[in-house]
Amino acid sequence: MPFEIEIRPESGVPIYLQIVERIKHLVAIGALRPDEQLPTIRRLAVELRVDPNTVARAYQILDREGVISTQQGRGTFIAHRLDDSVLTRMRLEKLPAILDHALLEALSLGYELMEIEAVFDERVQAWRHERLSTDTESEA
Amino acid sequence: MPFEIEIRPESGVPIYLQIVERIKHLVAIGALRPDEQLPTIRRLAVELRVDPNTVARAYQILDREGVISTQQGRGTFIAHRLDDSVLTRMRLEKLPAILDHALLEALSLGYELMEIEAVFDERVQAWRHERLSTDTESEA
Amino acid sequence: MPFEIEIRPESGVPIYLQIVERIKHLVAIGALRPDEQLPTIRRLAVELRVDPNTVARAYQILDREGVISTQQGRGTFIAHRLDDSVLTRMRLEKLPAILDHALLEALSLGYELMEIEAVFDERVQAWRHERLSTDTESEA
Amino acid sequence: MPFEIEIRPESGVPIYLQIVERIKHLVAIGALRPDEQLPTIRRLAVELRVDPNTVARAYQILDREGVISTQQGRGTFIAHRLDDSVLTRMRLEKLPAILDHALLEALSLGYELMEIEAVFDERVQAWRHERLSTDTESEA
DNA sequence: GTGGTCTAGACCACG
DNA sequence: GTGGTCTAGACCACG
Numbered sequence: 001m002p003f004e005i006e007i008r009p010e011s012g013v014p015i016y017l018q019i020v021e022r023i024k025h026l027v028a029i030g031a032l033r034p035d036e037q038l039p040t041i042r043r044l045a046v047e048l049r050v051d052p053n054t055v056a057r058a059y060q061i062l063d064r065e066g067v068i069s070t071q072q073g074r075g076t077f078i079a080h081r082l083d084d085s086v087l088t089r090m091r092l093e094k095l096p097a098i099l100d101h102a103l104l105e106a107l108s109l110g111y112e113l114m115e116i117e118a119v120f121d122e123r124v125q126a127w128r129h130e131r132l133s134t135d136t137e138s139e140a
Numbered sequence: 141m142p143f144e145i146e147i148r149p150e151s152g153v154p155i156y157l158q159i160v161e162r163i164k165h166l167v168a169i170g171a172l173r174p175d176e177q178l179p180t181i182r183r184l185a186v187e188l189r190v191d192p193n194t195v196a197r198a199y200q201i202l203d204r205e206g207v208i209s210t211q212q213g214r215g216t217f218i219a220h221r222l223d224d225s226v227l228t229r230m231r232l233e234k235l236p237a238i239l240d241h242a243l244l245e246a247l248s249l250g251y252e253l254m255e256i257e258a259v260f261d262e263r264v265q266a267w268r269h270e271r272l273s274t275d276t277e278s279e280a
Numbered sequence: 281m282p283f284e285i286e287i288r289p290e291s292g293v294p295i296y297l298q299i300v301e302r303i304k305h306l307v308a309i310g311a312l313r314p315d316e317q318l319p320t321i322r323r324l325a326v327e328l329r330v331d332p333n334t335v336a337r338a339y340q341i342l343d344r345e346g347v348i349s350t351q352q353g354r355g356t357f358i359a360h361r362l363d364d365s366v367l368t369r370m371r372l373e374k375l376p377a378i379l380d381h382a383l384l385e386a387l388s389l390g391y392e393l394m395e396i397e398a399v400f401d402e403r404v405q406a407w408r409h410e411r412l413s414t415d416t417e418s419e420a
Numbered sequence: 421m422p423f424e425i426e427i428r429p430e431s432g433v434p435i436y437l438q439i440v441e442r443i444k445h446l447v448a449i450g451a452l453r454p455d456e457q458l459p460t461i462r463r464l465a466v467e468l469r470v471d472p473n474t475v476a477r478a479y480q481i482l483d484r485e486g487v488i489s490t491q492q493g494r495g496t497f498i499a500h501r502l503d504d505s506v507l508t509r510m511r512l513e514k515l516p517a518i519l520d521h522a523l524l525e526a527l528s529l530g531y532e533l534m535e536i537e538a539v540f541d542e543r544v545q546a547w548r549h550e551r552l553s554t555d556t557e558s559e560a
Numbered sequence: 561g562t563g564g565t566c567t568a569g570a571c572c573a574c575g
Numbered sequence: 576g577t578g579g580t581c582t583a584g585a586c587c588a589c590g
Contacts (some may be wrong), residue, residue: 010349010359014589025250051590095251099263102242104161107168108207110219111235113268120260123239128253154565180577191567196578204344209430213574213577219430233373294580301524308527321563331582336563347528353562353589359530375531379543382522390445391515393548400540403519408533434574471575564588573579 004031007048015050019058024067027078028091034080038068041076144171147188155190159198167207167218169270174220178208181216284311287328295330299338307347307358309410314360318348321356424451427468435470439478444487447498448511458488458496 005022007015026032038044041059045052059076062068070076106116145162147155166172178184181199185192199216202208209219246256285302287295306312318324321339325332339356342348349359386396425442427435446452458464461479465472479496482488490496526536 009351009354010357012350014352016589021249029250054590057589091249091251094249095246095256095259096263098242098245098249099256099260102238103263103267104164104168105238106235107267107271108164109205109234110167110174113264113271116235116239117264119235120239123236123243124253124257127243127247131253156565182577192578193568194566197565199578210432210578211429211575212434212579214429215577217430233377237373296580304524304528307530308524314530320561322561332563333583334581337580339563345529350563351589352564355562374529375526375536375539376543378522378525379536379540382518383543383547386515386518387547389441389511389514389518390449391511393544396515396519397544399515400519403516403523404533404537407523407527411527411533436574474575477574562589565586567585568583570582571580574577 005044005048007050015048016054016057016061019044019048019055020061023058023062025091027067032078034078036078038076038078145184145188147190155188156194156198156201159184159188159195160201163198163202164207168267172218174218176218178216178218285324285328287330295328296334296337296341299324299328299335300341303338303342304347308407312358314358316358318356318358425464425468427470435468436474436477436481439464439468439475440481443478443482445511447487452498454498454500456498458498460495 004026005019007018009015041052041055045055059068059070063070066079068076069079103116144166145159147158149155179187181192181195185195199208199210203210206219208216210216243256284306285299287298289295319327321335322332325335339348339350343350346359348356350356383396424446425439427438429435461472461475465475479488479490483490486499488496489499523536
């Protein structure tokens with residue numbers, strides 16, 4: 001299977017960080033297993049159409065954080081003793097930050113908490129419907 | 141009273157963004173009230189020991205976003221919210237965009253809607269407490 | 281081909297705003313297409329004989345407004361519009377705000393709704409012609 | 421009757437220009453007649469709670485444009501030979517500019533002309549209803 | 561090589 | 576005295 005990473009160059013998030021986040025996420029959900037081999041820097045660079053230096057920087061960060069392990073001459077692998085709780089924690093820390101940021105924006109513009117809650121519920125419902133209909137489509 | 145903004149130059153976060161975030165936070169928790177005057181660009185620059193241009197940049201972003209209101213020759217003030225029906229309508233149109241943006245980001249990282257809802261509720265409670273304590277103070 | 285921007289320093293309009301308006305205009309009439317690359321900040325600065333900071337300021341405003349997309353280390357591009365349903369929704373929320381703003385301004389100057397409608401139709405026709413001629417050129 | 425001028429310090433438009441525009445508008449709709457006396461600079465400054473220099477600058481511009489006539493020691497008056505067509509033209513020039521600006525914003529964000537027309541019609545209807553209901557209220 | 565941030569300092573518009 | 580604009584130039588992050 002092709003390596004499931006999507007890059008959004010227009011998002012403003014540095015590409016190397018997008019790669020880091022995406023790989024962490026694949027590990028967190030179990031799509032990448034301990035000891036599994038990652039594509040080489042060059043191959044991933046070609047696939048994502050980015051500079052090899054950019055992929056290299058992402059791998060270097062993941063290596064330093066212990067998520068992957070680079071073995072000179074052999075390749076790059078998911079670390080085999082992944083402290084599962086570490087990844088889970090990372091993931092749990094990110095979500096509150098995203099939501100806090102949205103709350104900060106809204107509150108600083110003068111919206112009231114109750115107003116925000118009401119519109120949030122409405123948007124969640126809208127998303128739920130959209131995902132359902134998309135799922136149905138993709139089943140077809 | 142001194143203006144409660146702290147800058148951490150070593151944090152890596154651009155100074156002007158730190159100022160933006162800090163002021164939004166003060167507005168969000170109600171520590172800065174509509175129509176309240178902010179320190180002048182030059183005064184805040186001296187206080188934080190940064191260049192006036194850096195403070196000006198932060199103020200300009202806040203102005204563009206509608207958090208503060210700059211009045212040439214007079215100073216800078218926290219924006220007030222009129223109950224004017226037009227402004228209310230414009231405000232209501234902005235809120236879904238803010239929340240959709242957060243939902244999109246969380247979903248693209250692989251979070252599930254139920255998870256997002258749970259954490260959202262928790263964050264709302266946290267903000268409610270922070271604001272409640274501020275309101276109580278100002279009543280005293 | 282040279283980048284078609286002219287600056288009139290003596291007009292009193294800030295240079296960075298002239299650049300912003302000019303680029304918006306080129307996008308509006310279809311002379312600049314989605315994903316097209318803009319000249320680099322430094323190159324445009326040389327061409328217009330202004331400071332790079334001034335160009336950077338213009339690009340940053342256009343980026344914040346979603347007209348262009350800046351990609352660290354790669355360059356600056358005209359934003360493309362995905363047909364992604366989320367983005368479409370966000371776009372639809374922005375349009376009423378833009379039009380309401382114009383309506384509010386005209387009404388507050390004492391114009392009547394019927395008068396505004398008539399002039400609006402006339403301006404739409406004018407824009408349609410400007411865009412049509414551009415489209416025809418690009419077909420040729 | 422009190423002098424019917426409202427200033428919006430938060431609008432970003434320089435106060436002296438707001439005064440100029442507002443007086444021109446009152447003249448254009450016939451609320452201020454040729455030879456009618458305007459309030460003194462000091463009195464208007466007090467009424468609007470702005471600096472007398474600001475009012476003085478507005479009067480100076482109106483004088484230069486021939487809309488009013490300042491008579492040393494007697495006071496300030498609406499010019500008695502107001503070329504009616506001049507004011508009408510001013511008013512007619514302003515409206516297309518406002519609408520063009522909105523069209524430029526919308527087109528540069530990628531909206532299509534037909535889309536813009538549809539939403540414009542909808543917003544005009546909304547305003548029409550709002551003004552009707554407001555009128556009814558104010559009759560009561 | 562690309563854009564992003566920051567400082568220093570000048571000059572102007574507005575009140 | 577207030578904010579707004581612009582230049583000049585340094586240094587950094589990203590690809």
